[in-house]
Amino acid sequence: MKRYSYIIMLALGLSVLSGCEDTLDVEPTTGVDIEEAITDETSLNRAALGTYSALQNSNYYGLRYLIYQDVYADNMQHRGTFTTDVEVSTRDIRASNLQIANTWASIYVAINRANTVIRAAEQLADLDEETRNRYIAEMRFIRALAHFDLLRVFGGVPVVTTPTTTIPEVQSLPRSSEAQVYDAVIADLMFAAENLGPAISNAPYRASSAAAVALLARVSLQRGDNASAEAAADAVITSGGYEILPNFGDLFVREGNAESIFELNFTTFDANGLGSASDPRTGGQKFYLRQAFFDQFKAAGDQGDVRFAQTTRFEGNRNRLLKYEDVAENADNVPVIRLAEMYLIRAEARARQGTPGAQADPQVIADINVIRERAGLSPITGALTNAAALDEILLQRRYEFVGEGLRFMDLKRYNLTCERLGFCEEDGEAFRNLWPIPLQQIEVNPNLTQNPGY
Known part of the structure; x- marks a missing residue:
């Protein structure tokens, strides 16, 4: 026991204490351990x-x-022994x-x-x-x-x-169903949206009404509620509280910038491991871009996509991720939600509400072009079907958000994990669309059940 x-x-x-009485009694400045202290x-x-x-x-x-x-x-891979x-x-x-x-x-x-x-x-x-x-x-x-x-x-x-x-x-x-988890998440976000005010200017480090609505857009899109996703993304875009930065590279050097809707503020005293994790000059376990993706991204860079040079570099025989470069202090901020995602969510949600073979709404093309033009790419000027627009949106999401934690979710939403990751039903591998429930948790909670296949 x-x-x-x-x-x-x-x-x-x-807290799990060792029983020693001579540890420093330092008052915490960013949190408390027990409810009684509040x-x-x-x-x-x-x-x-x-x-x-x-x-x-x-x-x-x-x-x-x-x-x-x-x-x-399919964006990154591990290099190490863990x-x-x-x-x-x-x-x-x-x-x-x-x-x-x-x-x-x-x-x-x-x-x-x-x-x-x-x-x-x-x-x-x-x-x-x-x-x-x-x-x-x-x-x-x-x-x-x-x-x-x-x-x-x-x-x-x-x-x-x-x-x-x-x-x-x-x-x-016990585990709730996916539908029940979605319902709980949406209820929390609706309450947050109604009871939070706007973010403090240039300081998106705490939840705001806009952050709640933006997260609601992401959640609704993943759930397949495209009308709600479009409405939520549109509300954030048209609020006037945020703007697309002209230079993509500024996103990761200008902390709390005008495009950031919700951002985690890391400091020297509250560091992360992201910078060192993709720098081949430092020790420890490493995460680099997969070669196939690096080559595809480089081809886009050769066509003018500035995101390639500002996102990755071939260094030390490795395809390094550059979005988090602070290896001295590991204090790079992490943008959790930014405005660019809202444009692509609005475009995707609207395209999904149309017939695949029908011509995409002009607003879909306009939203895609916001992202393309900031990246240095020529705008789409001709007509696209909704299916073609969805393909373009997925591509732009891949280039725009690599290293920001969205790729696996995107592939699942597009039903591409069989084609891209090998999670195919006919091969008995579809179960890998979910991770296993940790065995350690099942040991201590008899009401937890394991995901099939594990």
Whole structure:
């Protein structure tokens, strides 16, 4: 039982102390460990910041979960000796993979912290209703993002909406269906959109109403609710709060820029592993562009696509990713949602609502051209069918967002994982469209069931 309690405490983000009395008693500045420490708005705000910090974990947006979306797909690959990374790169993940277990646990830490802040906000007597709802909305945005991130790789997962701060509060929840997870995510985002204000200018580091609507566009598109996806993306685009940067390369050197809708703010004291992970001059496990994709991207660069030179470079006999280049401090920010995605979501959602062989709406072509022209490519001037437009959108998404955690989701939405990744029903490999539920979690939660095939 001690082993199980230890695993549960790690999964919940609870402190596991060694018993030593001489450790430094340093007051945290970005979070609190237990709900009892939240006694006023100041400590509530610090706990909220600690929830954002959970998104920055190296198992989540700080490296592994983010990069794995390209590594498990056809954009990137692992070079190194870690079996956990090798399994992802070769698309042969085992249920015993400790990195997948750590990623699962880290995402649920973010959910648990969000739930802890929500409960505290509900119970604090000295908060006015608007302030209370704003904190709850922020946390429901994070909870929605985390549940959706779990959904896109594991399928149906337990939907957790109450906090666990002690072992007796541990919940052995069963998996919800995918539809139920989607419903929970959308409900959280709708609440967030209604109760959050606009982002602070040039500081998209906390949830805003626009961020909630933008994430709702992404979620709706993946679910196949194209009308809702188009409406949400259109609302963000026409809000006037964001703009496409003229120079693609500025996206990753100008932190908190006008195109960024929601961005994780890493610093020297709160670093990630992204810069070092694709620099062949540094030690550790590496993630580079796959050769086939590098060659295809280079051909686009030869045709004028500036994103190639600003995204990758052949260095040290490796195809390095350049979006995160800070190897000295590993403090590159991570844009989670930016305006370019909204244009391509609006275009894709509208094209999907039309007949494949029919001519695409002019707005679809215009939205694609926003991305093409910023990339240095000539605009599309002739007519495209909806099917051809969808092909172009997928291509532009691949070039635009490599290394930003969207590729595997895109291939699943386009039903291309058989063709591109070999996840074919006739070969008995379609089960790999979902990752295995970590064996460690099944051991401690008897109500969890494994995905078929693992």
